[in-house]
Amino acid sequence: MTIVDPIKETAPVDPNIVNITINDKPVAARKGELIIAAADRTEDFIPRFCYHPRMTPVGMCRQCLVEVETPRGPMMVVSCMTPVAEGQIVHTATDSVKKAQEGVLELLLANHPLDCPVCDKGGECPLQDQAFSHGPGESRFVEEKRHYEKPIAISDIVYLDRERCILCDRCTRFADEVAGDALITFTSRGNDTQVLTFPDEPFSSYFSGNTVQICPVGALTAKPYRFKARPWDLEQTESTCTSCSVGCRTVVQSSRDELVRYQGVDIDPVNWGWLCDRGRYNFESVNSPDRLTTPLIKSGSELVATSWSVALESAARMIRLALAQNTNSVAILGGARGTNEDAFAWAMLADKLGINQRDAQLGDGLSPEVFNLAQATIDQTCAASTIILLAPDLKEELPVLYLRVRDAAQKRKSRIVEFSSHDSGLTPYAWRSVGFEPGNQAQIVRDALATPEMKEQLTRGEVVVVVGRANLAESEVFTLQALAEIFAAVPSAKVLPVLRRGNVRGAVTAGLTPQNNSGDAIDILNAAAAGKIECLILLGVDPMSDVADSGLVQRALTQTKNLISIDTMINDSNRNADLVLPAASYGEKNGTTTNLEGRISNVAQKITPCGTSRPDWMIATELSIAMAVDIGVSSLEDLNKKLVSTVAAFAPSSDAKSTHGDGVLMARETPVTISGKASKAVDRNAYNYRLVVSRTMYDSAQATVSSPSLAGIITDSAIFVNPLDLARIGVADGASVRVGAEGTNIVIAIKAHNGVHRGVAWLPFNHTGVDIRPLLNITSDVVDVRIEPIK
Amino acid sequence: MSKTYVHAPGFVAGDRPKIVTSRFEFADSYTLERYLATDGYKGLRAALSRPANEIHEDVKSATVLGRGGAGFPAGTKWGLTPQQVWPRYLVVNGDESEPGTYKDRLLMERDPHQLIEGCLIACYAAGLSQCFLYIRGEMAVAQERVVTALNEAYVAGYIGKNILGSKFSVDIILHWGAGAYVVGEETALIESLEGNRGMPRLKPPFFPAANGLYGQPTIVNNVETLANLPWLLTHGVAAYTAIGTKTSPGTRMVAVSGHVKRPGVYEIINGTTTFRDLIYGEEFSGGIRNGNLLKAFVPGGGSAPWFTEDQLDLPFEASQVGPAGSMLGSGAVMVMDETTDIPAAALTLTHFYAHESCGKCTPCREGGTWLERILRRVVEGDGTDADLQQLLEVGAMICPGAFPHAANEKLGLTAVPFPYKMTTICFVGPSAYAPVHSALTLFRSEFEARVKKRVTIPVTAVAGVAANARVSA
Amino acid sequence: MSRLSDTNIKLAHEIIVRYPRPKSALIPLLHLSQEQNGYITREAMQHLGELVGVTSAEVYGTASFYEMFKFEPVGKYLINICGTMSCALMGANELMHHAEKKLGVKAGGTTPDGVFTLAHAECQAACTEAPTLQVNYRYRLRVTPADLDRLIDNLRDGKLNDEFPPHGVLSKVRQSIDATRAVGAKAPEDVNESPAWLDGKAAL
Numbered sequence A: 001m002t003i004v005d006p007i008k009e010t011a012p013v014d015p016n017i018v019n020i021t022i023n024d025k026p027v028a029a030r031k032g033e034l035i036i037a038a039a040d041r042t043e044d045f046i047p048r049f050c051y052h053p054r055m056t057p058v059g060m061c062r063q064c065l066v067e068v069e070t071p072r073g074p075m076m077v078v079s080c081m082t083p084v085a086e087g088q089i090v091h092t093a094t095d096s097v098k099k100a101q102e103g104v105l106e107l108l109l110a111n112h113p114l115d116c117p118v119c120d121k122g123g124e125c126p127l128q129d130q131a132f133s134h135g136p137g138e139s140r141f142v143e144e145k146r147h148y149e150k151p152i153a154i155s156d157i158v159y160l161d162r163e164r165c166i167l168c169d170r171c172t173r174f175a176d177e178v179a180g181d182a183l184i185t186f187t188s189r190g191n192d193t194q195v196l197t198f199p200d201e202p203f204s205s206y207f208s209g210n211t212v213q214i215c216p217v218g219a220l221t222a223k224p225y226r227f228k229a230r231p232w233d234l235e236q237t238e239s240t241c242t243s244c245s246v247g248c249r250t251v252v253q254s255s256r257d258e259l260v261r262y263q264g265v266d267i268d269p270v271n272w273g274w275l276c277d278r279g280r281y282n283f284e285s286v287n288s289p290d291r292l293t294t295p296l297i298k299s300g301s302e303l304v305a306t307s308w309s310v311a312l313e314s315a316a317r318m319i320r321l322a323l324a325q326n327t328n329s330v331a332i333l334g335g336a337r338g339t340n341e342d343a344f345a346w347a348m349l350a351d352k353l354g355i356n357q358r359d360a361q362l363g364d365g366l367s368p369e370v371f372n373l374a375q376a377t378i379d380q381t382c383a384a385s386t387i388i389l390l391a392p393d394l395k396e397e398l399p400v401l402y403l404r405v406r407d408a409a410q411k412r413k414s415r416i417v418e419f420s421s422h423d424s425g426l427t428p429y430a431w432r433s434v435g436f437e438p439g440n441q442a443q444i445v446r447d448a449l450a451t452p453e454m455k456e457q458l459t460r461g462e463v464v465v466v467v468g469r470a471n472l473a474e475s476e477v478f479t480l481q482a483l484a485e486i487f488a489a490v491p492s493a494k495v496l497p498v499l500r501r502g503n504v505r506g507a508v509t510a511g512l513t514p515q516n517n518s519g520d521a522i523d524i525l526n527a528a529a530a531g532k533i534e535c536l537i538l539l540g541v542d543p544m545s546d547v548a549d550s551g552l553v554q555r556a557l558t559q560t561k562n563l564i565s566i567d568t569m570i571n572d573s574n575r576n577a578d579l580v581l582p583a584a585s586y587g588e589k590n591g592t593t594t595n596l597e598g599r600i601s602n603v604a605q606k607i608t609p610c611g612t613s614r615p616d617w618m619i620a621t622e623l624s625i626a627m628a629v630d631i632g633v634s635s636l637e638d639l640n641k642k643l644v645s646t647v648a649a650f651a652p653s654s655d656a657k658s659t660h661g662d663g664v665l666m667a668r669e670t671p672v673t674i675s676g677k678a679s680k681a682v683d684r685n686a687y688n689y690r691l692v693v694s695r696t697m698y699d700s701a702q703a704t705v706s707s708p709s710l711a712g713i714i715t716d717s718a719i720f721v722n723p724l725d726l727a728r729i730g731v732a733d734g735a736s737v738r739v740g741a742e743g744t745n746i747v748i749a750i751k752a753h754n755g756v757h758r759g760v761a762w763l764p765f766n767h768t769g770v771d772i773r774p775l776l777n778i779t780s781d782v783v784d785v786r787i788e789p790i791k
Numbered sequence B: 001m002s003k004t005y006v007h008a009p010g011f012v013a014g015d016r017p018k019i020v021t022s023r024f025e026f027a028d029s030y031t032l033e034r035y036l037a038t039d040g041y042k043g044l045r046a047a048l049s050r051p052a053n054e055i056h057e058d059v060k061s062a063t064v065l066g067r068g069g070a071g072f073p074a075g076t077k078w079g080l081t082p083q084q085v086w087p088r089y090l091v092v093n094g095d096e097s098e099p100g101t102y103k104d105r106l107l108m109e110r111d112p113h114q115l116i117e118g119c120l121i122a123c124y125a126a127g128l129s130q131c132f133l134y135i136r137g138e139m140a141v142a143q144e145r146v147v148t149a150l151n152e153a154y155v156a157g158y159i160g161k162n163i164l165g166s167k168f169s170v171d172i173i174l175h176w177g178a179g180a181y182v183v184g185e186e187t188a189l190i191e192s193l194e195g196n197r198g199m200p201r202l203k204p205p206f207f208p209a210a211n212g213l214y215g216q217p218t219i220v221n222n223v224e225t226l227a228n229l230p231w232l233l234t235h236g237v238a239a240y241t242a243i244g245t246k247t248s249p250g251t252r253m254v255a256v257s258g259h260v261k262r263p264g265v266y267e268i269i270n271g272t273t274t275f276r277d278l279i280y281g282e283e284f285s286g287g288i289r290n291g292n293l294l295k296a297f298v299p300g301g302g303s304a305p306w307f308t309e310d311q312l313d314l315p316f317e318a319s320q321v322g323p324a325g326s327m328l329g330s331g332a333v334m335v336m337d338e339t340t341d342i343p344a345a346a347l348t349l350t351h352f353y354a355h356e357s358c359g360k361c362t363p364c365r366e367g368g369t370w371l372e373r374i375l376r377r378v379v380e381g382d383g384t385d386a387d388l389q390q391l392l393e394v395g396a397m398i399c400p401g402a403f404p405h406a407a408n409e410k411l412g413l414t415a416v417p418f419p420y421k422m423t424t425i426c427f428v429g430p431s432a433y434a435p436v437h438s439a440l441t442l443f444r445s446e447f448e449a450r451v452k453k454r455v456t457i458p459v460t461a462v463a464g465v466a467a468n469a470r471v472s473a
Numbered sequence C: 001m002s003r004l005s006d007t008n009i010k011l012a013h014e015i016i017v018r019y020p021r022p023k024s025a026l027i028p029l030l031h032l033s034q035e036q037n038g039y040i041t042r043e044a045m046q047h048l049g050e051l052v053g054v055t056s057a058e059v060y061g062t063a064s065f066y067e068m069f070k071f072e073p074v075g076k077y078l079i080n081i082c083g084t085m086s087c088a089l090m091g092a093n094e095l096m097h098h099a100e101k102k103l104g105v106k107a108g109g110t111t112p113d114g115v116f117t118l119a120h121a122e123c124q125a126a127c128t129e130a131p132t133l134q135v136n137y138r139y140r141l142r143v144t145p146a147d148l149d150r151l152i153d154n155l156r157d158g159k160l161n162d163e164f165p166p167h168g169v170l171s172k173v174r175q176s177i178d179a180t181r182a183v184g185a186k187a188p189e190d191v192n193e194s195p196a197w198l199d200g201k202a203a204l
Ligand SMILES: Cc1cc2nc3c(=O)[nH]c(=O)nc-3n(C[C@H](O)[C@H](O)[C@H](O)COP(=O)(O)O)c2cc1C
Pocket: B065, B066, B067, B068, B069, B070, B071, B072, B074, B077, B093, B094, B095, B096, B097, B098, B181, B182, B183, B184, B185, B186, B187, B220, B221, B222, B223, B225, B226, B426, B427, B428
């Protein structure tokens, strides 16, 4: 295997340096840069409220006024909207600038309630800070201040206190420009201007937490953090979100050894400072009272607490017993939720024990061969002329990647060509959105790419395919086939594989993937269901809620003789386990993680692990000792050294510092090409509907359900069809229907949805209410259902 | 010929050359029939018989000044569009709402075809491929008259595809506002036309000629500006520049309101007519009512700093009015006689601008209201002398540095010329301060007589904030 | 039912296609909706959002910026008395006091019978004819208290129905562009060429 250099990411040096002076000191600015941005690289801080480097400047708070010399004398300009120019002379602290800045601050404070002592923002408030550093020191406003009803809930999560709002347009701009959810706007005019939602239509954006983070005052607060802590009590550390595989950079904050808040950190290659609400708020699950604190062992029909030494001994015994049969009687499922080190420790242990059956994916991913195609980073994707989407709805599954791709389409003029079975969050931004019925995507892709206008588009520049599994009720083969069609049309295309679980790419690369041609997760489950697995290890997975075919999982779990679960909580999969080992959670352990593009960055411990829980790697190490196959790991550093020296892909991260900040990309093998196996789905009987089952942001995932602020947002299951199909079925919107497939049927509410193509029925996966999984059968390539009114 | 006007009265014809009001004497001046009978659409025909660039040159050499307030030459403005960027749009500013201003509505109600013809000539000359005619929302009759004229002109082949059978094609779309003064500002007008809140954009980078409607090059011209074009094209550049002065050729419409004997709208000769002519001239307003004395007048719409009798002999010429400490603005003179309660008069204007603030920028949104509240307290007799100082200090937060005002011999004041420095995006913020500043500068004694002599102690609320900030640092 | 009626939906589509971008039609459509219902309802805003492809919040953001859009029912006749400088100099305050007495409501109020709403207004571009007022945006000029009394009586007696349509109606004439005459609006990104008449030659 040849290893090519990691992709070079050094920003191209702009040959167009613009020389300016700020307060008589020379500054090398970049062409087109704003004065305020250039000043941010010097010691001269220019106060500001409305300016945000990731949003279009609006120049409305007027706090950033500076003077620029012109032939007609000094001119006052807002530095957040004035670009640098060669030879420009800027003053940020002359008497008149100071006077202007003080004036604006005094005006901003005029109507501000100054309830700092009871304000969440107090202590970290730009208004407070800048009033101190750039303000007049006293207010002469003796009039009655503006009054509004104190905080109003504008969504399940966010509260708005209009009295504190300084009308900087950050939240509203974010909602419209960054998130594409213009659900909050300025209303009224002049002195009565307020931020509001439409009456009774909440700010239900997946990204609402960002507005709380960027609000420069305490006007927007979030339920999970309200009155939880004072900024001066906070401790914080930088980390990476692993709730999905985008890998957003975060700051994890705690107070009194409890997680209280996550904030986005702005790194260029990934999240630009943004987080999605699930990633931002599901830390609540770390603090959940349901967390396991000690190992649990089966005693009769119950799980009872036990000590680690007993637990490890039992685990060793169970594995040993199984191995005594043959190495194929042990299997490991999971590992994508942990760190690279966790996965590597388990892979080493499995190697030592000869366990080949391991899979960090759960049958809903893609063959690891996609990692060996020519890869694109997120940045490269968003700079491509054409972005082909052959992927799940990014808005639902990889939210911040959605923000980046949307931005590329909106501002950077990338053209999106989408192939999908129902509209996604990106459909409104797609240049062309081509629908297909599950099973025939290869044909549709081939035809679509052969049209003259598409051919022309594909020659315009780079083409990147964002590829993932869009439908849990459809075989992976179809996606790979369609992908092969794209490569046939555009051999130079690159891929951005979008497998959603946090560290799936790291876990697979570290070795938690089938070895020596053994089967994948589904094969493992099938083997278990057939009674061929003596000991099944669930490494931070809950297949009962994660695998589409719950019948299969159910059979597998009951047929397995010894079930060991390593997890943070009790769930449907480990409720009947023989042994449950409490695992340390995100925020409780150090290590590195790998995002979907192969970027390695660190995750950091901020609080003490809950009870006696410990990181997965430590459990593997202790187990290896208990089993006398010592993997030779004495510390995390030690383990990491082994990882970067053994697994070539991780070599670029050998200097721990490289995993901080932007992180570092994995080394990659020389790209291979793909050839899809020809396969064809059976034709759909015209009376049936072909199922599309996909995930939405808020489903019954463990971390969501156990985060009180998010749990309430999960909606009940329903089946969605095109309005014309609803009419054909002959029922009212919202009525109950019987949905049947191969002998099973469920009764569920049906809803009309314009974005669902005719002949297709869309079922969001893992919602509350009716269990839809009986309809799914992993062995069929596609699932067709009958939908009947209930008489 | 009937001389009873149902709509838009107030126009006083007088015996002067007429460029834009030539048809006002006819009761049916707004019909296509009358228009065609009185040289209507001749200018368009004349324009279309020559290459577009020549027409643009004519408008440039005639120095047709913008009549919307800034006085920028139309021909020059049209030339500011970037090369080879298409499409370009024309947006007609018929949002007339500057206090004291009354002329565009007259032009729309009484001669809508003239405006339409002006729009067509502009589109032809500057290569503008669609025209949006934005009329103020509160002008139902103007909308009716312009709509009717547009419908007639479409049918008659003056608008739309292949105008007069030529290769020139343009649509004129009527659009009306919904009540917001600030939308008269050209970038706010564009926002409003895009269906948004009418909040001004920053210039730069949003100079409409380069980056306007939908980000495209856009010419925004005032109704009166465009109404000049048919006459210009019919009679030629020489005839146009023969009227008025070299820097201010042609005529302009001026409304004189307030305490004069004959308030009215006059088409005056540009550049030479003086304020004395307008206020005292027999062919104009005929002097102050009841023979009273003049106290002050606003020379160019509510935004303009005030003049007193010392400035009466200034002509309608920007290059003289600016250095004298005010501006010509939108052709609106408001006259106050000796009986006027000056603080109360100023309050009506400050209230206007505070009320009409779009709320986008802090100094205008907060400062305008603050000014209004202090001033109201003073007017109502609850003010103190510290309030008077505070008015000036709040004003300085909007307009730091010297604020323009007129010279005054009695008070020993010398003029501070236009323009002023401002911390706001557009002129609404400063306009809230202008009347306060003028009134306080020229009539301070009236304020002092009104207030209680008391020094208020400033509330040091901000100090509390600072203390907190230190804790976190 | 305060979504647009079928007739008005047709009109709405005619208006929308005149603009290069649908959202530009928002203010004209809000007027259309106010004409239909007398004020702007919640459902109307939702409907307009669907028609031009924006969120209801955006419609509300735009609508609430402009004074003429009312979010609660107003009288059949909205009487706006100008109080800006020229009118104030000529007795606008006295006129307002008189109107308040005559109608028995304060400025901003609506008479119990729902016929009149009285309001302060800003400069109406008729300053030379001060003091001025508008009834549903149609003028009365140099208004004396006696004029005002007569106006109100006549309005109440239905004698002025022809001149003053109910609140919400502005122009009684609509723009109509025959399809054969219309050039048609195109999104700016679909126009890349200079206009045909800029070929350096006379158009006629
Ligand atoms: C606050 C403000 C209000 C304005 N209102 C109007 C107006 O009502 N009508 C108008 O024609 N111009 C108005 N203007 C001027 C316009 O911004 C613009 O300069 C003008 O329409 C350009 O046309 P012109 O060059 O033909 O004068 C206003 C400007 C400001 C700053």
